[in-house]
Amino acid sequence: MTTLQDTPRASRLHIGLFGRRNSGKSSLMNALVGQSLAVVSEKPGTTTDPVYKSMEISGIGPVVFIDTAGFDDDEQEAGLGAARVHQTERAAAETDIALVLFSPEADEDGDEEELAWVRRFQQAGKPVLAVIAQADAAKDEGHARKEAIAQATGCSTLAVSAEKHHGLEAVRREIARLLPEDYQLRSITGDLVGKDTQDLVLLVMPQDIQAPKGRLILPQVQTLRELLDKHALVMSCTTDCLDAALAAMKEPPKLIITDSQAFRTVFEKKPAESLLTSFSALFAALKGDIDYFLAGAHHLVDLAAKAKAGEKMELNVLIAEACTHKPLDGDIGRIKIPRLLQKNLGDGVRTTVVSGKDFPEDLSPYDLVIHCGSCMFNRSYVLYRANEAKEAGVPMTNYGLAIAALLGILDDISLPEHPFSAR
Template sequence: MGMNQTPASERIHISFFGKRNAGKSSVINAVTGQDLAIVSNIKGTTTDPVYKTMELLPLGPVMVIDTPGIDDEGELGALRVKKSYQVLNKTDIAILVVDVLIGITEHEEALIQRFQEKNIPWILVYNKADLISGEVSGAVFPPHDDADAGNTLFVSAADGSGIHELKEKIASLKPEDTHKYPLIRDLISPLDLVILVIPIDKAAPKGRLILPQQQTIRAILECGALSLVVRDTELKDTLEYFLSKDIHPRLVITDSQAFAQVSSVTPKEISLTSFSILFARYKGDLGTLTEGAAALKNIKHGDKILIAEGCTHHRQCDDIGTVKIPNMIRKFTGTEPEFVFTSGTEFPDDVSDYKLVVHCGGCMLNEREMKYRIACCRDQKVPITNYGILIARITGILSRSLTPFPEFQKLL
């Protein structure tokens, strides 16, 4: 995702579900006006969820997701079906495509039940309506139930009929901004000085800033405040210069890996936090993640700890998730836990075997999926925290890093 594009995590996720050969891919192409999905008469053409970012009027930036058939068969087919159901965890609007000549079967019924359980707005789309002779009657092809009558449409991907109505219906389901807290807007005022500490080392991506840094800078600009980006090696001199001019930064935000060093040179009267803590509040549950860090004191030899990341990336020899975090936990607890690692979409539904889940900041996940992962842990009574909160806890500065958020500082 380039700096001039809306991040995937901030886009509305529109997912298309249905049985094999129901015409999901054809409907997607008709809705988007592009050949985004491969179309074939061969069952099971879509074997993995396919993601495409685009602009879809009148919604704006969206993520369109084409999923494998929910009726796939065999051992491999079962894995494909599982992949389709995993997409529900990030879906903001669901489109269930049904072959009008076949109608709803137990496969669609099961999926509809999951829509309802997860409170996902959904549309029931009968495709291939051009194959029906005469008037389409609600008595012949009824909606799923009376409550869903307004969200049932008949379309033809072949001749385009009903596609405009489908796009309008999708637009009508556009979710409101569900973020309980803004990223930073409530913490700063116009012309406040915010210092962002971004280490540039061998682990830093070449030629660019990572997504949380980009989004935070944008959010500061929107507030009319001033952002100054420095490396950790220049922070001490920078702070001394501003304070000598009687200019007091409102907030220092640091990469979590530099927490200890940044805290040591930042005067106590200046609020300090990290990018990952900001994002924990913005799209996750800062209270739950803060409380989860306390589980570190209960870790014993052999306990299973899940280290989960929301994206896949090339790992360095001193990768934070697979090397640094485990080493910090070993040193802090004096134990040798069993570490399990997941990345991307691979987050287990059953986390009951783990004594602790440590998640990345989740910048590549949308709010719905991040909250789903947290809820999985909470419902199964498994503590969960994130990289930044864990590092702050281990370095003894968690209370300080929560000073901008007094309502969460009380949880310590």
């Protein structure tokens, strides 16, 4: 059960365990987290869907381990093997650090599959740790095997025994050493708000159907917490109280952060000297490929200009939500953005909405992808989706930037120049 004190999974370092069936992935994860979470069995293919476990590691902080199905799953019944491997590939997309498990003794194929997965992560720029997870079953406890794997992979290699709890601390230390350089340096507001400068910030937060009664939505909570950590002076209001909030301030706020749906109202009422942005726009810079997302938003501006000039167009737009929820009246992704697209681009716009991990492998049928703020996804997974769009030649942006573009105020919103600084 998740509590208010828990770090959301999307904000944790994702550590994925990858290997063949019965390579010891589940045993290693259980040993690392100190709990019997994943079922361990001598029967191949026991792990089907990825198993996630959140925990804290001293010196690193909040992490989530991902135990995956074997990448050699060849179960033919109803295509189950291929489906399991597909889930493993999805887990790879959201992995920040990969642990690739090797057998205690070399196989006839010379570790071909393991080496292919190591190269896959290395090509994606992700740190890899090669692990001999059942080293107690190897000759000389895996020393010679470790040297051979290290030479073949060019990455750190450890020999461990989950059963005897040998080498587990070395795995934790190596994970800490492999941390991405920008890990724990990412900042939602970046240099828009200084550290210990007591900048005045106004949060405009409509409490509509998107916000469950009695709670704030996650981007609002995370942004507020960061502002408090920076010792900013924070005032919050709903859209209908914006005039009163501004009147109560002795001086204009340095920054106003609003829900994207209230962009137009806030833009028209904000003091000239106050910077304006949205929670969704900030998360585009925090988690996504901001340059690519901005290019996608400017593509929308160009399309709107063509439509205004009388050009008719047929467009297929994919709207991707990270959350899975029951569609509601006034839903931003299913109702408001499609309505805004048709208003600005014409009746030839067709939208398709996907949610959660449902993201098309083939993006060629689409002319544009508009993604949500991705508060439920980690950055690795958002960048994976952005790269898929790039490779398909499909422009991509996110909710906040798309709405600003369609409202004609894209050039008037502010984004951090250095989203990984000033935390």
